[in-house]
Amino acid sequence: MRLNLQLTKAFFLSVLALAGLLAIAQLIHWDRVVGFDSWVIDLVNGWHSDLATQVMVLFTTIGDAATVAAISLTALFLLYHLGSSRMELALFLAVVISSGVFNFLLKNVFQRVRPELNPLVHADGFSYPSGHSMSAFALYGILGFLIWLKVENKLWRTALLLVCIAMVLLIGTSRIYLGVHYPSDVVGGFLGGASLLTFAVWYYQQKKTEAS
Template identity: 40%
Template structure:
């Protein structure tokens, strides 16, 4: 119960942060400009040395990559009769990253930075779709990886790699000039809020399905 309350508390805080950032971005964008400028200057100071790396890492959250990984992982889960996991995973990718994030961009209508764009983007800026998508996809894997790997050190190592991938994808979007840092934080907080608030319900559904299967 304590773990559930802690998870839901952190998830709620993530969504509050997202709502706060959205409010500021929509009505008082000048408030957050110094923060965005400071972080952007630090990341862009790596230009152009790190361009090949960030062009590569950002592809791990491109829509085409997300679709391929989603379908592949969904097949693995369904093949292994992990129906609760498949449902939770699908709701996050399709519902949050695929539908909700693009729609909510229309509410905030934030234009992208005026920096040189190293990749082509056409939608609005807040929240970052790459950040939301990577948090939902790779964040779900961080939770589910324990189902497939029992070795403690290997599991921890893979979770660290996945967490680092999420962070680097966010940084890449600022480096490539298509997002403000607050867009990235907004996308991360939206995705993390979904994961942490829905995780206890996924666990409950998983228990129910496993119990029914044992009875059968």
């Protein structure tokens, strides 16, 4: 009964995150996020310095597709040596790959133009939701989930989970700082990644239950 409740919660969270992403898209269409976007952009602009720019460029590069692919392959190798099953490795790959596909589809549905705020780096394509943010949430989210399952040492597990959380936040923030995304794009990206992640967790737990 308790497990069924947990599975229901995971599926509900997936649907809720997707609903949030769609709700923000509608608010963007109605021009109801201008105040929020402006407030966050002004806040982040207050951090500008040469050092901060170098750090943000580093983290946005870490969120690029090529770097995500390299990190994913490295993570797969490490997860394999931690004893992850084929299903867990397949789950990891499915979440990472589907985040890119899902983001591409969403961008082409909503077709939001990127901000014209003198961006510090070049970025192509539409703006909503942020691809870097979605892929970061999906990658480090599923990696954190598998770390939680496989790393028994509590200190190491906590440290690695904190690193995963920090990576998601820093990559998302870098997109706002560098002027290539609105804050609402980043929030939408996080929600898209959260929807995929929680659905994956629900699916994994469902299969584990059926196998036991």
